[in-house]
Amino acid sequence: MKTLVICSGGLDSITLAHKVAAEHTLIGLISFDYGQRHKKELSYAKKCAKILNVPYDMVDISAVGALLSGSALTDDIDVPDGHYAEDSMKLTVVPNRNAIMLTIAYGIASSRGADAVATAVHGGDHFIYSDCRPDFAKAFQTMQNFALDEHIQLYTPFIEISKANIATQTVPLNVPVIDTWSCYKGGEIHCGRCGTCVERIEAFHIAKVPDPTQYADSEFWIKTTGNTKQGTTS
Secondary structure, three states: OEEEEEOOOOHHHHHHHHHHHHHOEEEEEEEEEOOOOOOOHHHHHHHHHHHHOOOEEEEEOHHHHOOOOOOOOOOOOOOOEOOOOOHHHHHHOOOOHHHHHHHHHHHHHHHOOOOEEEOOOOHHHHHOOHHHOHHHHHHHHHHHHHHOOOOOEEEOOOOOOOHHHHHHHOOOOOOOHHHOOOOOOOOOOEOOOEHHHHHHHHHHHHHOOOOOOOEOOOOHHHHHHOOOOOOOOO
């Protein structure tokens, strides 16, 4: 299955890229600059493409992103600290972001003769991101079946699993975890306090997989998740 992967540079999408490279035919990675304050993630996506020896394209949709106001990821709004299950995390929603990216990716995939477009949405995203849920994926697939003459599969192998399950997969797939970026704040190192940092730390803890990531605050996640350092297996 010739597959184009949407890759942000984060843990999930880079793990997906390695999974596709191992199990299918990876024809390239595509990233989007939508004006996100943590756009340093894009350099990690580009590095992933180099490691996997596939083409890399970065699509600049920052002009569109500027119109999708009200998100802490694009506006001058403080990125909230805490767990994704908290109401404050709704500030990280960028309206229709995935639908926009997928539509562009499908056009590129069609022009390159791809069989599938892969995206790394996962079960943990379902709390607040409506365009990461199974119903959205099914509806988007139906829409694309009408939009194109050929059938291109929307490949979402993580959509029903947790981030801990993804962390577990980094080991057999030899994913260079240190070369992934998750933090929404885009500082020198991961903050350890924003929703995606908390989720990342917790995922490796539950999976009992070593996490080489350096965090400015490596203890905050314990308080906000109610976890203990002993944890459980996934």
